[in-house]
Amino acid sequence: MNNSTDNKQPFKSGFVAITGKPNAGKSTLLNNLAKMKLAIVSEKAQTTRHNIMYIHDVDNAQIIFRDTPGLHSPKNRLNEKMMEAARKAVGDSDLILLMIDATRPELNLTEIEFCRLAGLNNMPVYLVINKVDKVRKENLLPVIHNFNNIYPFDEIFPISAKAGIGITELLDSIVSKLPEGPRYYPEDHLTDQTERELTSEYIRESILRFTSDELPHGTAVEIESFTEDFEEPKEPDSEKIRKMIRIKAVIFCERESHKKMLIGKNGETVKRIGTAARTKLEELLQCKIYLELFVKAKKDWRNDPLTLNDLGYKIDKMK
Numbered sequence: 001m002n003n004s005t006d007n008k009q010p011f012k013s014g015f016v017a018i019t020g021k022p023n024a025g026k027s028t029l030l031n032n033l034a035k036m037k038l039a040i041v042s043e044k045a046q047t048t049r050h051n052i053m054y055i056h057d058v059d060n061a062q063i064i065f066r067d068t069p070g071l072h073s074p075k076n077r078l079n080e081k082m083m084e085a086a087r088k089a090v091g092d093s094d095l096i097l098l099m100i101d102a103t104r105p106e107l108n109l110t111e112i113e114f115c116r117l118a119g120l121n122n123m124p125v126y127l128v129i130n131k132v133d134k135v136r137k138e139n140l141l142p143v144i145h146n147f148n149n150i151y152p153f154d155e156i157f158p159i160s161a162k163a164g165i166g167i168t169e170l171l172d173s174i175v176s177k178l179p180e181g182p183r184y185y186p187e188d189h190l191t192d193q194t195e196r197e198l199t200s201e202y203i204r205e206s207i208l209r210f211t212s213d214e215l216p217h218g219t220a221v222e223i224e225s226f227t228e229d230f231e232e233p234k235e236p237d238s239e240k241i242r243k244m245i246r247i248k249a250v251i252f253c254e255r256e257s258h259k260k261m262l263i264g265k266n267g268e269t270v271k272r273i274g275t276a277a278r279t280k281l282e283e284l285l286q287c288k289i290y291l292e293l294f295v296k297a298k299k300d301w302r303n304d305p306l307t308l309n310d311l312g313y314k315i316d317k318m319k
Contacts, residue, residue, distance in 0.1 A: 012061040014094035014178035019068045019086055019114055024099040025130040029161035030054050030067040033171075037284070038191050038198075039067045040205035049078070049313065051085045053192040055185050061175045062183050066093065078302040081313045090114055095177055096125045097170075102135045102158070105143040107150055115151045124154040124177055128170065133160040195245075196223045197312070199281060203249055203293070206276040207262070210269060215261060218254040218302065220311050223247065244288040245281075251295045252311070259297045270295060 018026045027039035034054045049069055056063040066089045069082035090096055096118045098111060118125050127147055132140060144156055155173055159166035193201075200221040207219050225248040230240040251270075253259055263270050270293050278291045301307045 009060045010180045011183065012175055012178040013063070013181035013184055015064045015066065015089075015092060016095045016097060016174060017066045017068055017086075017089040017093040018097045018099060019090060019111075020097075020099035020128075021101070021108065021111065024101050025161040026067050026099050027052075029099065029128075029130070029159075029167075030065060032161050032164060032167060033065065034190065037280075038193065040201045040208070049082055049085075050197075051089050055189050055191065056171070057183075057187050058171075058175065061178060062185065063171075063174055063178065064184060076302040077305065077308060078313060081308060086114070087117070090117055090123075091121065093118075093123060094179060095174060096123055097128050098125055098153075099128045099130050102129050102131045102140065102143070105129070105146075107147070112151065119151075125151070126170075126173070127151075127153040127156045129156065129158045130161050132158040133163050133165060195285060196226050198284065199223055199226065199247060199277075200249070200312075202280050202284070203251070203273065203277045203291075205280075206273040207251065209276060210272050211262065215253070215258055218258060219262070220252045220301065222250045222252065222311055224250055242285075242287050244290060245285060246290045247281075248292045249294070251293060252298050252301055252307075253295065254297065254299055254301060256297050259295050262295045 018029060020026055027041050030039045030052065031037050031041065033056055038054055039052045051069075052067040054065045054067070056065060068086040068089045096114070098115060100107070100111075115125055129140065129143065140158055144158075147153065147156065154177070157166055157170045157173070159170060161167070200223050203221045204219070207215075207221075211219075225246070227246040228242055229244040229246065231243045233240055251262060251273075253262055261269070262273075264272075274291050274293045278289045281289045281291070298304075298307065301311075
């Protein structure tokens with residue numbers, strides 16, 4: 001039996017994959033919808049490496065969004081895992097949002113392949129043209145016309161994920177397109193990411209911020225320990241209060257020269273990375289954070305299946 005609202009509207013639910021090239025704004029859209037940072041954001045390509053889930057509840061629907069890694073041509077096993085994750089999200093979804101950057105409005109062969117994959121499975125595909133606040137309105141019309149000739153998109157939505165333009169209209173249309181179904185997750189459930197996983201991503205975001213363009217692609221973060229300190233509640237039968245989390249994390253890189261760059265002169269770079277990550281984590285987790293970072297060089301880890309598995313680069317089951 002389907003859930004329903006008080007006015008007897010059928011309850012709808014479904015999985016929506018957000019896909020597109022790197023830097024199209026997929027993670028920005030997810031964070032705007034969630035009203036918090038679930039996905040790290042950077043101007044550097046391939047920032048998102050995993051499928052990141054956000055559960056959006058409205059009165060008569062539950063939308064399970066998946067932010068996917070940017071579509072690109074794989075150059076190593078890590079890239080292959082990322083593309084496999086994106087394909088998995090598309091294959092398991094009820095609706096696909098293909099996002100493009102209005103300032104760079106073109107589709108590559110990989111994006112067209114994903115559209116065709118969705119089409120073969122009879123999945124609706126929305127073209128979401130992001131960053132429309134950065135282009136003239138009259139310049140959007142030929143873009144929309146060109147894309148209509150490339151693929152028969154079910155809908156085309158001009159939006160600005162950062163400014164919040166067009167988001168309400170997009171959400172309304174998604175709900176109208178979803179099938180009737182159950183509430184897959186409790187209403188207070190926001191994401192499938194654990195605090196350890198969010199910690200790893202926040203540290204990696206700091207690496208992206210404080211290092212050169214190429215170095216971040218060869219880095220990964222592993223949380224070695226995540227220990228919580230509690231203080232006893234003042235009132236009987238009250239929950240314990242978490243006062244501190246002690247975290248030890250390892251930053252992996254591929255070369256000794258990269259290790260030196262990550263550490264920096266007198267440890268200045270790794271200190272900057274740690275301080276920025278700790279500040280963001282304290283805001284997220286609402287308690288004091290004691291963060292220790294270590295840097296290790298592991299040659300060609302991006303092509304080592306065992307290391308990739310240990311670092312969590314595996315395909316999750318969405319449904």
